[in-house]
Amino acid sequence: MRTRSPVSGILVGRVSNIADIVNETPAYIAIRQTYLEALPIAAAVLALHDGDLEIHAANTAWKRLDRQRVSGREHILDGVGCADEIVEVMNGDAAAKQFDWRDGGIIDGRHFTVSVAPLCASDRADARVLVTLLDRTSEVQTEKSLRLEMLTDSLTGLMNRAGFVEHLETRMADDGSENYAVMVVDLARFSRVNECVGSLGGDELIITVARRLLSTLRGYDLLARTGANEFAMVVRLIDGPGDVLHVARRVGEVLARPCKLSDFEIKVDCAIGCALAAESGVDAEKLVRHAQIALNEAKRTQRVEMYQPAALAASNRRFTLETELRRAIECESLDMAFQPLMSLDTGRIAGFEALARWNHPDLGIIQPAEFIAVAEESGLIVPLGRWALNRALATLKSWDEEAHRVLPLYVGVNLSAIQVARDDIAGLVGGALRDYHLSGYRLSVELTESAIVADPDRAGRTLDALKSVDAMLAMDDFGTGFSNLASLQKLPIDTLKIDRSFITGMLGDPDKVAIVRAILSLAQALGMTTTAEGIESRELAQTLAALGCTTGQGFFYAPALESGAALKFALDSLS
Structure with a gap:
């Protein structure tokens, strides 16, 4: 059967028999065949004869492919279907052509790169082309295997994150994003499992969880392992957004059974955190990220959470603050304010609490509660604590120099539980006191209850080391944590700071009065001084003084002051 080429209009039919060679001398034929046989790939010389393509010569590799074809009985050129390309090259419409061809099915097919190149001829009627077939089957199969390995989790055989995102992108493009949701499941305390039963036991747990999660899926859902202890699911929405919550409930049920x-x-x-593609209006990668943002909220609330756009804004702000805070610490562009600590007995100043402040040139004033939380989450609390200690002591030293005497003041510096766990606090404090030539009693290191309760033994060693350099020690926000009174008795703490939640509104609340009186009695029995936070009236200051509280701070006396104003306040109080 003949067909007309859409490119040239020349009739192109089935190729001629290989032995059908015309107008060739024996010497030329021999040289040409020798050249073709020297090629390491299948090759043939073709020409047009009466509008039909003829094979004038072919090497052994070409003949072998013709015999081994897996997709039909026609000659190999009929399978390639390159008649148009050959005619274009013969007519001079193209210098050369190259394209890929698969001979056979997806499973058992072979892959070739087909090249068509012109051969020199005396005129157009005598034009010939060289057609070569480069067998790339092994290369293509290796590439597929490597790609499959790249997109698959080696432990569970599930898709990994890259494969999951790629598959989700395809589904959303084919069926519409409004039909899908993503659910991310995080296994809590997985590191503890590895510690208890080893990594092999941890692997066994992951495989068990994967099997259970697979049992919760419907036929059109998809499961992947996207992290060490994290799985993700593509959930097809058939009856609406409630489908993803239904799947989440089943996941919670199957994982509730002990392994x-x-x-x-x-x-x-x-x-479990979930995100709806229709509400997110984003690509697959961002949809997964939105589900993970919901997951972070779920870790905090202990319930299934759906992604909310406000959560993304909050996450982006935290990331921005982390970046800017790191830069601010490195450039020392943070500020420090000082809130007076007043003696309730004499009414004179006893010291200051040093408080970090941040006024960003673009973001404006950032509250301490916000940037300190970011610092603790990111690990920046350690360099921030070091900066605060050095800035506070440098300021105290500068006050002495400006007053031309050693002022009877101390400065309190807050250190977080994370810094206590990670840093050499005693060495840091001792070195800073030596650098600024200050006595240890002029520094009060304030630690929260959580910093002490988290690791009492380490905290005890740290406090003992701090006492060796004569620094004062204060337990901040006392009464809000879970202090063990037996350990409190053993720790070398000088001051208990009563949290403002007990002080605010105390005059109208007998229960708060009873709590404050109990804390003051406990401190007195243990030989500790006390500081009340949040004093905002004269009556409250007088009541606390009558109950035996040592010092107090709050807006009744003064807010946190910048360095110059704090020095003036101190000198006026001391005069």
Whole structure:
């Protein structure tokens, strides 16, 4: 059967028999065949004869492919379907052509790169082309295997994050994003499992969880392992957004059953975050990220959470603050304010609490509660604490120099539980006191209850080391944590700071009065001084003084002051 080429209009039919060679001398034929046989790939010389393509010569590799074809009985050129390309090259419409061709099916097919190049001829009627077939089957199969490996989790055989995102992108493009949701499941305390039963036990737990999660899926949902202890699901919405919550409920149920590993029965707690593609209006990668933002909120609330756009804005702000805070610490562009600590007995100043302040040139004033939380989450609390200690002591030293005497003042500096756990606090404090030639009693290191309760033994060693350099020690926000009174008795603490939640409104609340009186009695019995936070009236200051509180701070006396104003306040109080 002949067909007309859409490119040239020349009739192109089935190729001629290989032996059908015309107008060629034996010497030329021999040289040409020798050249073709020297090629490491299948090759043939073709020409047009009466409008039909003829093979004038072919090497052994070409003939072998013709015999081994897996997709039909026609000659190999009929399978390639390159008649148009050959005619274009013969007519001079193209210098050369190259394209890929698969011979056979997806599973058992072979892959070739087909090249068509012109051969020199005396005129157009004598034009010939060289057609070569480069077998790339092994290369293509290796590439597919590597790609599959790149997109698959080696432990569970599920898709990994890259494969999950790619598959989700395809589904959203084919079916519409409004039909899908993403759910992310995080296994809590997974590192503790590895510690208890080893990495092999941890792997066994992951495989068990994967099997259970697969049992919750419907036929059109998809599961992937996107992190060490994190799984993600593509949930097809059939009856509406409620489908994803229904799947989440089933996930919670199957994971509530304990898993048996070695001699342990482990109950897997999980957090679940979900995001709807229709509401997110984003691509697959961002949709997964939105589900993970919801997951972070789920870890905090201990319930299934749906992504809210406000959560993304909050996440972006935290990231921005982290970046800017790191730069501010490195450039020392933070400020420090000082709130007076007043003696309730004499009414004169006893010291100051140093408080970090941040006024960003673009973001404006950023509240301490916000940037300190970011610092603790990101690990920047350690360099921030070091900066605060050095700035406070440098300011105290500058006050002495400006007053031309050693002022009877101390400065309190807050250190976080994270810094106590990670930093050499005693060495840091001792070095700073030596650098500024200050006595240890002029520094009060304030630690929260959580910093002490988290690791009492380490905290005890740290406090003992701090006492060796004569620094004062204060327990901040006392009464809001879970202090063990037995350990409190053993720790070398000088001052208990009563949290403002007990002080505010105390005069009208007998229960608060009773709590404050109990704390003051406890401190007195242990030989500790006390500081009340949040004093905002004269009556409150007088009541606390009558109850035996040592010092106080609050807006009744003064807000946090910048360095110059704080020095003036101190000198006026001391005069």
